[in-house]
Amino acid sequence: MSAGDAMHPGLNLGQTDAETHARAGHDLFGFWIFLMSDAVLFALLFATYGVMLRGTAGGPGPADVYKLLTAFVETVVLLTSSFTFGMASISLKHARGIAPITAWLGVTLALGLAFLAMEYNDLATMVGDGAVPARSGFLSSFHALISLHGLHVLAGCLWIVVMLVQLCVFGRDGRVKINMLRLGLFWHFLDIVWVAIFSVVFLQGLAR
Amino acid sequence: MNRAARSLTTLVALAPLGGCAALKLGVMNAAGPVAQAQWDLYTTVAIVLIFVGGPVLVLVPIIAWHYRRANTESAFRPDWNFAWPLELLIWIPPTAIVVGLGIVLWQSAHRLDPYRAIALSRSPVIVQAVALDWKWLFIYPDAHIATINRLPVPAGHPVRIELTSGTVMQSLLVPQLAGQVYAMAGMRTQLNFAASRPGVYRGENTQYNGEGFARQKFDVVALPPADYQRWVRRMQHQARPFDAAAYAALFERATIPAPVMYSAVPDGLFGRIVDRSRLPAAQAQR
């Protein structure tokens, strides 16, 4: 195996040895597996949501509580944040200094926080209207699924903050790069989950 | 010490004798067409399984002993690791057996589906069973009577039990008559069976549901049809009427010392209990 074979395509690790590249592939592989297991978590919550959909117990149903417009705006915000994270990844590989990376990361963070704020607003409105999770099995499963995704986004935002600090402290050392790649996988994964939530929960809920 | 050992030996030796008494309480002593069919299936499967497990039970000790290190007569081929004939022998026959058993399984699962009505010429008796803590309520909707912890049925008639729970999930089993089905709050399940001869058969809840669980037993009393009719009429006239107090008492978490009978059971009691479970706790109290 030559050093070229072992080069991780997502990384520009500079003139480093093959072992470091192998290590990078290795660490990312582990993170992929983690994401698979996380995906199972979401899949089961989706299944639970499907089971509970009819358990409205006389309370509000999907059509009563979902607001397509805000959900659509949230989708756009989150998808845009995935794009800006992609730009951060590209500047991680090609740009000279860390300024472009931190800038794109900052935009991503802002979009993530905006998404969280809108989602919080949505949930608060629902709670204000009496659509609390304790009202019915359907609302329980809806709130659990949305909140789990929200918690993931929150964790992602915290992670972005940590990476911004690390970029300032360490510059682009090997560990920072690997963690940036992991964070990227995580962030795009959240996007994919949200796309599923938007289509399975919101679109289908309103189409019913 | 020695005496203890001897009494233990005696006990072990006598165990099969006492054991026969135990087995009389189970499906081996089937008293109805469902349990009988289940027992027949049981024996059929067990016979097939002798051929499944037998070779292993025979081969393991023989091969291990024959090829023991001390036996210098036996062949020793440390690099031998594969043979197609053996390979086919260990994959194909077991697969064939599973295919065969699978066909038996498919048919029996449908034939002995607990939802399937028993094909007997006589009219079925409908009973609604409610799992409670820690007792069983049996409602006879047609006769407007109800019992707690006692289930009289006419021998030779099909019995259809509809089940629900007024509390946590439970499971109703009468080993000599039929298998079990869960009773769940807010839901209805069903169990069909028949007793072919008069007698008293033990019924129980098998799903743990709290402190009184071990005492949540009842008797299924199969009566000759004429006796059964007499019993129904007697209950309709003599048993105490089912009133609000009786309804409230159902949901107390307690065992009861002896069976209780009620008359004048209102229509739709079962449905009312099914619906009750779906309400939040505060409303269900009312």
Next chain:
Amino acid sequence: MTGAALLGRLGWQSLAFVRAWQDPSLNTLIAAGAAALVVIGAVAVVALITLRGQWRRLWREWFTSLDHKKIGIMYVALSFVMLARALAEAVLMRLQQATAINAPGVVDAEHFAQLFSTHGTIMIFFMAMPFLTGLINYVLPLQIGARDVSFPLLNAISLWLTAAAAGLMMASLVVGRFSTGGWSGYPPFTETGFSPGVGPDYWIWAVTLGSIGSTLTGLNFATTIYKKRCTGMTVMRMPLFVWTSLCTSILMIFSMPALTVATALLALDRYLGFHFFTNALGGNMMNYANLFWLFGHPEVYVLILPAFGIYSEVVSTFSTKELYGYASLAIATIAIAVLSFTVWVHHFFTMGQSANINAVFGIATMAIGVPTGVKIYNWIWTMFRGEVRFTVPLLYALAFMMTFVLGGLTGIILAFPPLDYLVHNTLFLVAHFHNMLIPGLLYGLLAGYHYWFPKAFGFRLDERWGRVSFACWVVGFYLAFMPLYVLGAAGMARRSSEVLEPAFRPWLLVAGAGALVLAAALAALFVQLWVSVRHRRANVVPAGDPWDGRALEWSVSAPPPEYNFAVLPHVAGRDPFHDAKRKGTAYAEPVRYAPIEMPRNSAVGPILGALGGWAAFALVWQIWWLAAATVIGMIATVIARSFVRDVERTIPAETVARIERDWHETLARSAPTTRDFETTAINRGLAQVLA
């Protein structure tokens, strides 16, 4: 600040001692005695370590270690402690049923329910899981020619989360009461309406902590196997134990989340009034049954597959012969792993679904029997034309094959829905799964323990006590569980604290006697350890190959150096060390030694474990400030760790050279042993090789 804000639901009444003081009865005294045992045991251990001045050493060399070997040993030690507790509970339950035949027995109904709940929970999550995780941890990197697992720190974190969860189980003996809902924790019984106390919360958080640890472990092992195999070790050259570890890891990754979801949703119901599994307001407990068994059935194979791997190693080594049908064993392992996700409904055939569904899942269940049966025959053909040595591990393997097949047969009976209706929830079921798990898991792990102990500690376990213990495990098993088949067929419900049928008495007495024999088996195992440690000088095997082993773990000293391999091996076949010994290339000294990088020790594992344990305790007792503080502490620890850059340390080439030369001198001094003397003091760990 009020008391409730400070201590949540915690009060004097929570202590088992106080309850026994206020209401002294046999029942509360037993509870207080168990609690006292936990407290005295903990105090004694702490005192002993303090008196001997070993804290610093323990912390430096063990608790903060990221060495997979030490982590593995700590896992196994944890599992032995938990095995002792859960087995004691089993004996108490058997005694209760044997005496409470129309009589009060020794414990009350509520206490009995706690016993069966903790027994099951501990045996699965805190005995079996740590035991197999420990063995895989120890052996896997050695077998694939690696210096450690992929993520050593994550490995330590998994260990300490598991240990914290086990600690929570122990705490439940002293403070409060455990769940009475069994190891599966079925709602709505475990909802607040029916179980308002802390019991189910103990269960939820102990299991959740443990399952997070297991998910991370699975991830770690899978990555290790995919990425860290040494040069030349293709997938089809991996030892069978590595194959089964891989399948187990994959099962962990995909099945553990289902458990996490089930317990988390139950926690939402209990803490925040959600309606996932409640009776009221659209809750649906059937969803819980599906989620739990979506985890629960693959879990069975998580437990059993590593044991299958161990049997493959043991049977081949002690038959002096290559494993028969390597490919078919590997295929069978994969088939079992895949099929294990398709059978979960057989745990609730009686839930009222249609006959079609039951029949499909019943047939899928029987289908698993085919690859399992194939495996058994593969081991039989491995002994065929071999030279079988009846050492303790091989005895376990034989007992397993004979006993497991009986459990498989009753499993096929249970796979028939109409037959399951009769014996579901009865002692027949209890007998069946013990009949699978005791030979299929415990015997396997004990075989592995005897097999690899000399590798880990450098001396063999006492053979005589090993045989005594083995005999007790086997006799005890048959006595304790065969009667339960009869009782189950007679319709005796499981989990009964009282028995109303005198006809059951003889069988219950025999089963009770069997439980005592099983307790003797564990005692013999501890005696064996004690005797072996005392006589360790007579039984040392420093050369590292006491059994004429075949895979790479035997090619290094016993115990192995912390870096495992001075030079990472290259392999060209399935039994690399066996082949090397025959070719005379084993024990070759390299021309020169290179420095080796190993991970530095880290306190992150124990810190996260301690914080996680306290967080769980705080959640159980609803001490919100503590829960918040510990969770924030955990997040802060992880972030702080990400700023640490100095995580590796280098072992200089001279040190490696010195360690390796010492070992080669030992090798040169050792006389090769023939297999006739392998269980005697002559065995110094150098196998005599016959060409």
